[in-house]
Amino acid sequence: MNTLTGTGGLARLILRRDRVLMPLWVVLLGLIPLSYVASINELFPTAAGRHQYFAASAHNAAFVALYGRLFGDDLGQLVAWRAGFLPIVVGLFAILTVVRHTRTEEESGRRELLASTVAGRHAGLAAALLTTLVASLVMGLLLAVGMLGQDMPASGSWAFGMQLTLAGWVFAAVGGVAAQLTSGAGSARGTAIIVLGVAYVLRVVGDMSGIGDGTLSWVAWLSPFGWAEHMRPYGDEQWWSVLPAVAFTGLLAAAAVALSARRDVGAGLLPPRLGPASAAPGLASPLALSWRLHRGLLAGWAAGFAVLGVVLGYLAGSIGDLVRDNAQMSEIFANLGGASGLIDSYLAAMTQLFGLVGAGYAIQATLRARAEESAGRAEPVLGTAVGRIRWLGGHLVFSLLGPAVLLAVAGLAVGLTHGLNTGAVGHEVPRALAGTLVQLPAVWILAAITVLLFGLLPRFSAASWAGLAICLLVGLVGTALGVDDRVLDISPFTHLPKLPGDDFTPAPLLWLTAMAILLTTAGLTAFRRRDVPVG
Numbered sequence: 001m002n003t004l005t006g007t008g009g010l011a012r013l014i015l016r017r018d019r020v021l022m023p024l025w026v027v028l029l030g031l032i033p034l035s036y037v038a039s040i041n042e043l044f045p046t047a048a049g050r051h052q053y054f055a056a057s058a059h060n061a062a063f064v065a066l067y068g069r070l071f072g073d074d075l076g077q078l079v080a081w082r083a084g085f086l087p088i089v090v091g092l093f094a095i096l097t098v099v100r101h102t103r104t105e106e107e108s109g110r111r112e113l114l115a116s117t118v119a120g121r122h123a124g125l126a127a128a129l130l131t132t133l134v135a136s137l138v139m140g141l142l143l144a145v146g147m148l149g150q151d152m153p154a155s156g157s158w159a160f161g162m163q164l165t166l167a168g169w170v171f172a173a174v175g176g177v178a179a180q181l182t183s184g185a186g187s188a189r190g191t192a193i194i195v196l197g198v199a200y201v202l203r204v205v206g207d208m209s210g211i212g213d214g215t216l217s218w219v220a221w222l223s224p225f226g227w228a229e230h231m232r233p234y235g236d237e238q239w240w241s242v243l244p245a246v247a248f249t250g251l252l253a254a255a256a257v258a259l260s261a262r263r264d265v266g267a268g269l270l271p272p273r274l275g276p277a278s279a280a281p282g283l284a285s286p287l288a289l290s291w292r293l294h295r296g297l298l299a300g301w302a303a304g305f306a307v308l309g310v311v312l313g314y315l316a317g318s319i320g321d322l323v324r325d326n327a328q329m330s331e332i333f334a335n336l337g338g339a340s341g342l343i344d345s346y347l348a349a350m351t352q353l354f355g356l357v358g359a360g361y362a363i364q365a366t367l368r369a370r371a372e373e374s375a376g377r378a379e380p381v382l383g384t385a386v387g388r389i390r391w392l393g394g395h396l397v398f399s400l401l402g403p404a405v406l407l408a409v410a411g412l413a414v415g416l417t418h419g420l421n422t423g424a425v426g427h428e429v430p431r432a433l434a435g436t437l438v439q440l441p442a443v444w445i446l447a448a449i450t451v452l453l454f455g456l457l458p459r460f461s462a463a464s465w466a467g468l469a470i471c472l473l474v475g476l477v478g479t480a481l482g483v484d485d486r487v488l489d490i491s492p493f494t495h496l497p498k499l500p501g502d503d504f505t506p507a508p509l510l511w512l513t514a515m516a517i518l519l520t521t522a523g524l525t526a527f528r529r530r531d532v533p534v535g
Contacts, residue, residue: 003261006119010127014101018131021462024469025093026135029164030142031473033083037150040078050078057081059211065204066311068229069211076147076156076234080163087167087228088200090139094132094168095192098175101128104185106266108375115265122257129176129253136168156234163228166245170224171196173252180259183268186296193300199223224248286386290394293372294365298402301361305354305406309413312350313432316343316414317421344501347414347435352493354410355439356472358403362447363464365402369395370454370461379532388528396451396520403443411436431500438499441512442492446471448519455526 015022044050054073057063063070067084071077102125105111111124144161148154171192178192206220207229220226230241263269282288369392372378381391415432419425450464474491488494495508 003120003122004126006114006117006123007126007130010114010119010123011131014127014131018097021465022097022131022135024466026139026142028469028472029086029090029093030139031146032086033079033143033160034146034150036079036082037075037147037152040075040082044078047073050075053078061208061211063315064207064211066315068203068225069207071232072235074234076152076160077232079147079152080156080160080233083160084229087163087225088196090136090164090167091171091174091196091199091224092193094136094170094172095175095178095189095196097132097135098128098172099179099185099188099192101131102176102179103182103188107185112265122260125176125179125256125260129172129256132172132175133169136165136172139168140165153234155237159231159237159239160233162242163231163233166228166242166249167224169249170245170252173249173256176256177252177259180256180263181268181270183266183270187268190296190300199225202226203229286381286390286394287397289381290398293368294395294398294402297361297365297368298398298405301402301406302409305357305410306413309354309410310417313414313417314421316346316350316418345498347418347432347500348498348502350414351411351432351435351439351499352475352496354407354436355443355493355496356468356475358406358410358439359443359446359468359471361406362399362403362443363450363468366395366399366447366450366454367461367464368398370458373458373532382532388532389524392451392524392527396447399447399451400444403447404437404440407436407439407443408433434504435499438496438504438509439493441509441516442471442496444516445492445512445519448516448523451523452519452526453523455523455530458530 040050044053051073054070058070067081070081102111105114105124114124115121140161140163142161143164144157147157147160174195175188175192178188178195182188182191200223202223203220203225206217206223206226209216209219220229224245227241227245230238232238259269283292369378372395378391382388411433412429414436415429416425418432419428422428446464446467449467450461453464454461471491471493474488475493492512495512497504497508
């Protein structure tokens with residue numbers, strides 16, 4: 001038996017376990033850019049209009065920081081540039097997938113169980129990397145074929161798809177290395193996400209210098225996102241930029257295998273920090289236990305919302321400049337309601353984006369209860385005087401109030417940044433806060449669906465991500481493709497008032513909140529009546 005024996009079987013097991021989540025990631029991320037073709041064609045139907053858009057955007061610092069460098073005014077180049085944030089999301093998907101099927105498996109004890117069979121030492125790591133690499137490749141192929149279906153040039157379409165594929169490959173390997181360094185899944189995810197964040201910052205530094213004096217533009221070449229960007233789909237494609245990404249992926253994968261051979265199963269190369277011998281009195285409650293389990297996740301999400309809020313708030317001012325500085329674009333935007341109407345529409349769209357992302361946190365926080373149950377850590381707690389509702393209620397505090405904290409952070413960041421740019425902080429902060437907090441009832445609906453699945457069908461709790469994927473498809477793609485209103489109404493976010501700019505109507509918020517309470521109550525009741533597996 002060699003060290004890779006059983007890799008195929010474990011890869012099939014991963015596909016079986018991720019049969020819902022992985023296809024959703026792949027299809028959603030592969031199809032999102034297709035909607036940009038229609039929206040850019042609609043807003044800028046002529047070559048002159050697209051050139052005006054290029055001239056106003058290529059040297060805009062906020063746009064360059066968010067999407068990367070824009071090298072031309074061709075429709076394909078504008079679409080690829082507009083999708084410049086997708087490689088970051090794909091990298092995050094790759095990290096989470098690899099860590100879930102490596103370090104999380106060891107943490108739960110399943111890796112040790114599998115190691116007692118004929119599976120080789122490196123089979124688990126190889127299977128996780130293999131499935132993630134193939135999923136990233138399928139995502140890239142799906143995007144390329146979709147762009148070809150939109151009558152886009154073939155060479156640019158394949159290069160566009162390759163951008164996503166390479167981002168998934170590189171950060172899958174980063175996740176594989178991080179899984180060898182730490183003894184916990186949370187630490188491994190945090191380490192790999194820090195690497196992803198550093199790569200993003202390096203790309204931003206290089207690009208910002210590139211639109212200035214260019215003295216630090218070389219810094220972008222230190223980042224995998226910089227390699228993907230310099231492929232330049234639909235321009236003069238630089239296919240040789242594939243080489244550093246492929247070489248870096250192979251190097252990291254080899255390093256992960258070498259590091260895996262130098263540690264014990266369940267242990268990491270970096271020793272864990274020892275905690276105190278006894279817990280403080282303030283930690284002796286289910287809510288305190290939940291705080292210990294959720295605080296790191298909540299803090300990480302809050303930091304991300306703050307950074308994203310600052311960037312998107314700064315972009316709001318840039319959109320105003322874009323309208324004012326270009327006569328042709330002013331005419332286009334006048335048809336949409338004028339400059340102030342456009343900024344309000346932009347802010348309303350961004351607040352809905354924060355709501356959709358915040359729903360992801362709500363689902364993840366709720367599923368932590370399922371993870372505790374699956375790992376056998378819930379049963380000892382429930383064996384004490386702690387009741388089921390108190391235990392699950394501790395997790396639900398973070399599922400329901402955690403999104404409120406995140407959306408408040410985002411609203412403050414957007415409002416302060418946009419208000420400082422316009423000199424009207426007192427006016428913009430309440431408007432932005434109202435726009436983000438109004439998303440809460442829709443977020444609670446998705447959290448409540450997760451609670452209901454956890455109570456009724458715990459094995460299928462992860463299917464709650466499908467609800468978020470449907471909302472993302474409806475919100476990001478459905479409107480651009482002109483989908484029927486009856487389909488758009490499936491998403492609870494469709495029914496929310498579009499603040500700022502729209503009239504506030506409390507009725508849909510009350511209905512959605514009532515539905516969330518009803519679903520949560522049903523989930524809690526079902527959890528009280530079902531069996532809890534013994535660890």
